[in-house]
Amino acid sequence: xxxxxxxxxxxNWDGDPDLPLLWFIxxxxxxxxxxxxxxxxxxxxxxxxxxxxxxxxxxxxxSDVGGREVTTIEGLHPTGDHPVQKAWxxxxxxxxxxxxxGQIMQAAALLMDNPKPSHDQIRESLSGNICxxxxxxxxxxAVHLASTGV
Amino acid sequence: MNILTNPSKxxxxxKHIKVENVSRRSILKGLGLAGGFVLAAPVMMxxxxxxxxxxxxxxxxxxxxxxxxxxxxxxxxxxxxxHRSEMGTGVRTxxxxxxxxxxxADWKRVRVQQAHGxxxxxxxxxxxxxxxxxxHLIPMRQIGASARxxxxxxxxxxxxxxxxxxxxxxxxVVHGASGRKLGFGELAADAAKESVPSAEGLKLKDPKDFRYxxxxxxxxxxxxxxxxxxxxxxxxxxxxxxxxxxIARPPVTGGKVASFDGAEAMKVSxxxxxxxxxxxxxxSKFQPLGGIAVIARNTGAAxxxxxxxxxxWEDGANAKYDSVxxxxxxxxxxxxxxxxxxxxxxxxxxxxxxxxxxxxxxYLPHLAHVAMETPVAVADVKGDKAEIWAPVQSPGGTREDxxxxxxxxxxxxxxxxxxxxxxxxxxxxxxxALEAVLLSKELGAPVKVQWTxxxxxxxxxxxxxxxxxxxxxxxxxxxxxxxxxxSVAPSIASTFxxxxxxxxxxxxxxxxxxxxxxxANLQCENPEAAAHTRIGWxxxxxxxxxxxxxxxMVAEIAHATNRDQKDTLLExxxxxxxxxxxxxxxxxxYGEPYDSYPIDTGRLRxxxxxxxxxxxxxxxxxxxHGLGIAAHRSFVSYIATIVEVAIDDKxxxxxxxxxxxxxxxxYVNPERIQSQIEGAAIMGxxxxxxxxxxFTNGRVQQGNYDDFxxxxxxxxxxxxxxxxxxxxxxxxxxxxxxxxxxxxxxxxLINAIFAATGKRIRALPIGKQLEA
Numbered sequence: 001x002x003x004x005x006x007x008x009x010x011x012n013w014d015g016d017p018d019l020p021l022l023w024f025i026x027x028x029x030x031x032x033x034x035x036x037x038x039x040x041x042x043x044x045x046x047x048x049x050x051x052x053x054x055x056x057x058x059x060x061x062x063s064d065v066g067g068r069e070v071t072t073i074e075g076l077h078p079t080g081d082h083p084v085q086k087a088w089x090x091x092x093x094x095x096x097x098x099x100x101x102g103q104i105m106q107a108a109a110l111l112m113d114n115p116k117p118s119h120d121q122i123r124e125s126l127s128g129n130i131c132x133x134x135x136x137x138x139x140x141x142a143v144h145l146a147s148t149g150v
Numbered sequence: 151m152n153i154l155t156n157p158s159k160x161x162x163x164x165k166h167i168k169v170e171n172v173s174r175r176s177i178l179k180g181l182g183l184a185g186g187f188v189l190a191a192p193v194m195m196x197x198x199x200x201x202x203x204x205x206x207x208x209x210x211x212x213x214x215x216x217x218x219x220x221x222x223x224x225x226x227x228x229x230x231x232x233h234r235s236e237m238g239t240g241v242r243t244x245x246x247x248x249x250x251x252x253x254x255a256d257w258k259r260v261r262v263q264q265a266h267g268x269x270x271x272x273x274x275x276x277x278x279x280x281x282x283x284x285x286h287l288i289p290m291r292q293i294g295a296s297a298r299x300x301x302x303x304x305x306x307x308x309x310x311x312x313x314x315x316x317x318x319x320x321x322x323v324v325h326g327a328s329g330r331k332l333g334f335g336e337l338a339a340d341a342a343k344e345s346v347p348s349a350e351g352l353k354l355k356d357p358k359d360f361r362y363x364x365x366x367x368x369x370x371x372x373x374x375x376x377x378x379x380x381x382x383x384x385x386x387x388x389x390x391x392x393x394x395x396x397i398a399r400p401p402v403t404g405g406k407v408a409s410f411d412g413a414e415a416m417k418v419s420x421x422x423x424x425x426x427x428x429x430x431x432x433x434s435k436f437q438p439l440g441g442i443a444v445i446a447r448n449t450g451a452a453x454x455x456x457x458x459x460x461x462x463w464e465d466g467a468n469a470k471y472d473s474v475x476x477x478x479x480x481x482x483x484x485x486x487x488x489x490x491x492x493x494x495x496x497x498x499x500x501x502x503x504x505x506x507x508x509x510x511x512x513y514l515p516h517l518a519h520v521a522m523e524t525p526v527a528v529a530d531v532k533g534d535k536a537e538i539w540a541p542v543q544s545p546g547g548t549r550e551d552x553x554x555x556x557x558x559x560x561x562x563x564x565x566x567x568x569x570x571x572x573x574x575x576x577x578x579x580x581x582x583a584l585e586a587v588l589l590s591k592e593l594g595a596p597v598k599v600q601w602t603x604x605x606x607x608x609x610x611x612x613x614x615x616x617x618x619x620x621x622x623x624x625x626x627x628x629x630x631x632x633x634x635x636x637s638v639a640p641s642i643a644s645t646f647x648x649x650x651x652x653x654x655x656x657x658x659x660x661x662x663x664x665x666x667x668x669x670a671n672l673q674c675e676n677p678e679a680a681a682h683t684r685i686g687w688x689x690x691x692x693x694x695x696x697x698x699x700x701x702x703m704v705a706e707i708a709h710a711t712n713r714d715q716k717d718t719l720l721e722x723x724x725x726x727x728x729x730x731x732x733x734x735x736x737x738x739x740y741g742e743p744y745d746s747y748p749i750d751t752g753r754l755r756x757x758x759x760x761x762x763x764x765x766x767x768x769x770x771x772x773x774x775h776g777l778g779i780a781a782h783r784s785f786v787s788y789i790a791t792i793v794e795v796a797i798d799d800k801x802x803x804x805x806x807x808x809x810x811x812x813x814x815x816x817y818v819n820p821e822r823i824q825s826q827i828e829g830a831a832i833m834g835x836x837x838x839x840x841x842x843x844x845f846t847n848g849r850v851q852q853g854n855y856d857d858f859x860x861x862x863x864x865x866x867x868x869x870x871x872x873x874x875x876x877x878x879x880x881x882x883x884x885x886x887x888x889x890x891x892x893x894x895x896x897x898x899l900i901n902a903i904f905a906a907t908g909k910r911i912r913a914l915p916i917g918k919q920l921e922a
Contacts, residue, residue, distance in 0.1 A: 016419040016451065023450030027394060032386035033379020035571070037522050038603045039453070042855040045522055073379035080378035088377045092369050095825055096238030097376030098383055098522040098571025127864040130855060132522050132572050133238045134832025135825070136866040 002066045006031070007075025017063035021055075022046045024062045025072060033073035033101045037130070044129030047102040047109075048072050054109035056128075073101040076108060084108045087146035095133035103129045107143045116147050200881035204741035205285035208276065210269035210546065214289045216297035216346060218271060220249060226321060226335030228255045233265035233272035234282050235543050236372070237521075237573030238829075239888045240822035241282045243370045245290050248818060251362045252294025252355055253301075254318040255334070262371050267545025267565030275546045278578050278687065279740065280785035280886025283818055287884045295354050299347045304340035305332050357880040366821035372569065384526040384541035384568045389596040392528065395589055396452040396600055397427055398459055399441035399609045402848035403683040404432035404466040410442050414458040420451025424459065428588055432466070433645050433684070436551060436579040439609055443589055449600050465848055471682035473844040476615065477513060480679060483638045484511060484619035488677025489652060492663040492734050495671035497623075500632030504623030507632075508710055512620075512699040513913040516843035517613035517688055518858055523571020524606040529586035530596040534558045540583045541570035548580040555584050556591060574833075575687035579611050604853040611686025612843055614639040618699030623671075628711035630722060632671040637662050639695065640681035651678035653692070659738030660784060661696025661893070664731070666751050668724025683845065689833065690892040693784040698914065701780035701897030705904060715901060716762050716779050723781075726752030740786050746883050747786040754783055757790040757811040757875065764873050765792040765809025774798060775806070778901025780894040785886025788813040788875075791831075791894040793867075795902035801920035805835065805867040805899070810891065813875035815882045820874050827872045827891040834895025835867070836860040839916050 002013045004024075011029055013019070025034050025048070034057055037045030041056040048057050049071040076082045084107045094100045103126065110117055110125040117125065122143045131139065205212045219231045230249045236242035246262045249255075265272050273289075298318045305323035306313040309330060316325050322333045362368055375381040400406055412424030422445050429440015442461055446452035501507055527540035536556055542548045545565045553560040570577055586599040601609075616639035623632030641657055644650040653676050663674050688694075701719075708718035729749040731737050739747055758781045761767070771777060774797050781790035794807040808831045817823055840859040844851045852858040900911050903920070911919055 015447075016454075018454075019420075019448070019450045023448045026385075027448035027450070030388060031379075032382075032388070035383075035522070036385065036449070036524070036600070038855050040603075040854055040856070042603075043522065080374065085377045089369065089373050092373065092821060092825065094238075094370070094373065094376045095240075095829055096236075096522070096570060096572045097372060097381055098569075100376050101379045104377060123864040123866075127862045130522065130860060130862060132520060132574075132833070132860060134829035134861070134866070136832060136861075136863040137828055137870055138825070139863060 002062050004062065004065050004068065004070060006070045007072060013062050018061045020058050021048070021060040021062055021065055021070070022057035025057060031072050031074050035098055035102060037099065043099070044106055045099050045102040047105040047129065049105055049109050052109065052112050054106045073105060076105065082108060083146040083150050084111065084143065086150040087142040090150060091138050091142045091145060093135050093138040093142050095135055099129060099131045103131065103139055107146065110143065111147055117143070119144065201746040201883040202743050203285050203288070203746060203883065204743060205289070207741060208274035208285070210274045212285065212289045213271065213273035214292050214349070216293050216300065219293045220253065220297045222334050222338035222341070224335050224338055226259055226333050228253065228260045228334065229263050230260055231265050231272070232262050233275050235275070235277040235545065235567055235570055235573070237277065237543065237570035237577065239282070239826060240370050240819055241277065242372065243368065244818045244822065245282065245286055247362050247368055248287060248290035249294035251360055252291045253298045254320060256321040257362060257368060259321055264567050265545070266567065267549040269546035275544065276578070277543045277573070278575060280888040280890065284786070284884045284886060287816065287818065291354055292349055292352060295352050296346055299352065300341040300344040301334060301337050303344045304337045308332065308340065363818050364820065366819055368819070382568050383523050383571045384528070384539065385523065385598070385600060387528040387539040387568060387598070389528060389530060392596040392598055393422065393445045393593060394447065394449045394452045394600065395443045395445050395597050396449065396456050396602065397441045397443045397585060398456050398461050399439045399605065400429070400463050401608065402463070402465040403468045405463050406440055406466065407442060408462040408464040410462070411460040412442070414460065415444050415455040418451060418455040418458055420447045421455035422446055424455070425592065427585060433648055435646050436581045436584065437555070438581050438585045438588065445593065445597070452600070453602060468682040469848040471845045471848040473515065473615070473846070476682070477617070480615070480617040480638045481511060483677040483679060484617045484636045486677060488636055488638070488675040490673060491658050491676050492672065492674040494673070494733050497632045497634045497671040497673035500671035501621055501623040501634060504632055505626045506624045506710065508622045508624070508703070508706055510620050510699065510703045510706055510912060512618045512695065512702060514616050514695040514698060515841070515914065516615045517837055517841045518607045518610055518843050519574040519576035519688055520606060520855070520858065520860060521572025521574055521576055524603055525576070525582035525601040526599065527583040527586040528596065528598045529583070529590040531556065531587050531591040535562045536587050537564040537566070538583055538587060539566040539568055540580070540586070541568050541577055542580050542583060543570065543573045543578040544580060548583050551580055551584060552587050556587055574689040576610060579686055603855070607843070607852055607854065607858055608850040611645065611684045613688035613694070614642070614685045616695040618695050620699055620703045622703055622707055624707070624711065628713070630669050630707060633667065633669045634673045634675070635662060635665065635700070636675045636677055637696065638677045638679045639692070640679045640685050642685050642687060644681035645684050645686060651680055652676055655736045655738040657692045659740070660692035661700060661782065662692070663734050663737060664749055664783070665700065666729060666749050666754055666783065667722040669722070682848070690784065690889040693782060693893040694837065694896070697780060697782040697893035698896045698900070701782065701894065702900055702912065705778065705901040706910065709904070716758060716767050719779065719781060720755060720758060723751050723754055723758070726755055740886070742786055747885065749783060753788045753813050754781055757781060757788045757813050760873055760875065761790040761792050761809050761811035764811065765871065767792055774906060776902045776904065776906025778898045778903070778905055780897035780901065782893045784890045784893055787815070787885040787887065787890040789890045789894055791898040793895065793898040793902045795899060795906055797903065797906050797920060803839065803903070803916065803920060804865070806869070808867045808870040809873070810870070811873040811875065812890065814885045814887050814890070816877040816880065816884045817874065823874055823887050824872045826887050828870045830891025831870045831895055832861050832866055834892045835899065838896035838899050838914055842915050
């Protein structure tokens with residue numbers, strides 16, 4: 001039995017320990033804000049935060065996070081008002097929106113580590129998160145806005 | 151008449167589709183919402199505007215009826231139906247916003263309800279072709295104005311005053327003389343008893359009084375849900391007892407299962423079943439490819455189970471499809487005469503007599519859509535009833551295809567439309583939804599079919615592959631006197647009908663036969679090309695290779711004559727005029743009447759001049775930088791782009807700045823236009839720099855974002871500026887926004903690279919060509 005804390009709630013798993021965390025979160029726990037985009041850590045749509053680090057849930061197994069704290073988009077802020085989320089809304093960042101939860105989680109992890117990133121640092125940190133709609137200009141500006149006060 | 155012999159009867163070929171009478175039989179049912187407008191005496195409305203659109207020629211046309219689209223609860227909450235699919239353009243917000251504007255509703259008290267797939271009730275729902283605003287600005291205004299008029303009539307009766315004395319203002323009706331007011335909620339029940347006014351007498355708002363339209367101050371309705379993970383896409387639907395499926399499909403188009411062994415797959419923890427899925431022979435429109443499905447308790451187990459499957463495939467007729475050999479075939483075809491599809495003057499003779507002939511052959515490979523959300527659908531089939539939840543661009547078409555596939559009446563099929571995690575044309579084809587209903591029927595349980603990224607890239611409906619060959623003949627003064635453009639590419643029609651070798655009118659009309667240049671001798675030809683995989687619509691469609699070729703050639707002519715690229719472009723466009731294309735037998739004008747949407751070179755000139763002015767054309771740039779320009783009319787909009795590129799000494803390419811001007815006529819939400827154009831620059835840059843799907847032995851060689859890369863944030867342009875041309879008048883017809891932004895980007899970039907380095911790239915993607 002693997003025990004994982006997701007958004008502060010303990011979850012148990014007695015199935016395949018190699019099951020990717022992404023599918024555990026989505027299909028078994030039922031939190032669908034974390035998205036599937038590639039399955040190979042190439043696109044960042046499944047980004048969650050594990051112990052303050054941005055992690056790709058699609059290549060992380062449930063057993064990798066046994067006993068650890070996982071935060072998904074649903075747990076980032078109780079009312080959805082994390083500075084990154086607020087900045088995202090202020091600048092009307094999303095188009096289709098599908099990749100945005102992963103982008104937001106990556107940005108939130110960046111700001112935990114580096115509260116005042118430069119534009120180059122923002123671009124570097126978010127370069128693992130693909131947006132096919134191409135919202136990059138606004139993503140960059142929103143992370144900057146979140147870092148300077150929304 | 152069946153679909154295989156007559157592709158012109160199918161969706162996307164709407165030019166040929168007869169106008170269908172809109173049945174009103176379901177209208178009285180209303181939406182089942184509290185206080186909805188439900189009444190008798192249906193009134194057919196006719197547009198009373200200064201222009202006509204092609205909306206009526208779409209399958210099921212438009213339904214202009216407030217009782218279908220608007221309901222008002224007694225607490226004043228207004229519900230407006232969005233009947234088209236949201237894939238990132240903002241349509242789920244902008245169409246209801248148009249209704250709210252005319253209704254005088256307070257947007258804060260408006261709720262948007264997504265329509266299910268039902269074209270008899272809602273009219274055409276195909277969300278493609280950059281059509282939503284252009285086909286629905288008028289109908290949505292009429293719907294809002296009708297509902298407003300009914301509220302006003304109800305208030306006037308209540309007060310016993312003439313209707314002319316009352317006016318709806320911000321969610322209430324006001325009697326100016328007495329100062330009395332009644333909220334929309336208080337009037338809803340009475341308003342529902344009023345008859346629907348006829349379009350002729352309908353009073354629409356004066357555009358100068360608009361509070362929402364044209365302002366760009368309203369955010370999309372899903373913004374909060376998107377940023378908190380609550381927004382529901384196809385894969386986010388969960389039903390009790392739902393199974394999870396992934397499918398191994400034939401690697402070669404037209405292939406099928408020869409044999410399979412699911413024993414190892416069944417050993418995987420969580421796998422419950424391995425079963426064959428029915429496939430259809432190629433080509434068969436959007437029917438599933440068939441294959442072996444692995445059913446499991448979660449998606450991860452299903453994927454792992456599929457990895458353990460042993461399947462032997464029978465590859466069929468396309469087993470030798472090879473992209474290197476096929477490119478040579480296309481080039482060969484482009485060097486010989488082909489079917490003449492436009493002829494002005496005598497290009498052949500003029501080329502022979504020209505002082506100089508410039509030849510350019512431009513290659514664009516297959517492209518995959520790779521929307522962030524891969525195809526996915528949840529189906530629940532019980533007996534002769536089917537319900538599906540899916541991110542589809544074609545809710546009505548999906549319903550029809552499910553009914554046909556299961557052989558049940560359409561009335562028994564419910565298509566719930568989720569948000570789409572990107573569409574780009576891929577989700578106009580509902581094969582993934584058909585797979586889900588087939589599996590659910592067989593399993594007797596709800597099932598989710600999840601495509602992996604590899605499935606998406608290897609089993610999709612790819613953008614075509616093309617060679618565009620242009621020969622331009624110049625006289626002694628450098629003036630272009632002859633132009634011959636041969637376009638060779640397998641057609642989308644090949645996905646509908648075997649043996650297709652020529653492009654369909656809608657493909658020829660995307661940047662080939664609609665060429666706006668003022669050249670005395672101009673000929674367009676379409677040599678034959680057969681398809682060896684499923685070809686489908688990809689955002690902007692044939693405009694991508696055509697704009698790439700034509701706008702590259704403009705720059706090549708400018709270079710050959712030692713002139714400025716923008717000046718050469720303007721000279722080729724020629725005088726401001728309305729093109730009279732009498733020599734074209736079958737001009738497809740994006741399905742629009744030519745009178746409303748003619749090819750207006752004045753508007754094309756204007757976006758070139760605007761972007762040149764605002765984008766600083768001719769400014770001096772640092773060493774290693776270059777500027778390129780391109781302009782193109784598509785989806786009846788006009789657009790021009792300037793790209794500044796920087797190439798370092800190792801050949802690494804970056805884009806410091808992009809400027810784009812768009813004239814899309816009357817518009818609803820400039821903020822979303824801006825976002826579409828910003829995104830189009832990224833998609834244009836992705837295909838220019840990286841985009842290439844190749845085949846060997848009939849199999850796609852790429853599988854994920856590592857070998858089919860798209861632009862990431864660290865490669866994206868530093869700045870993209872967007873300039874929107876204000877409509878000439880409130881009667882200027884609205885035109886497309888979602889797609890026109892993509893085509894000019896690649897040629898503007900390629901022309902900028904030439905300015906920076908002197909290297910002329912004629913085959914995309916750029917890849918490592920600058921490193922050599």
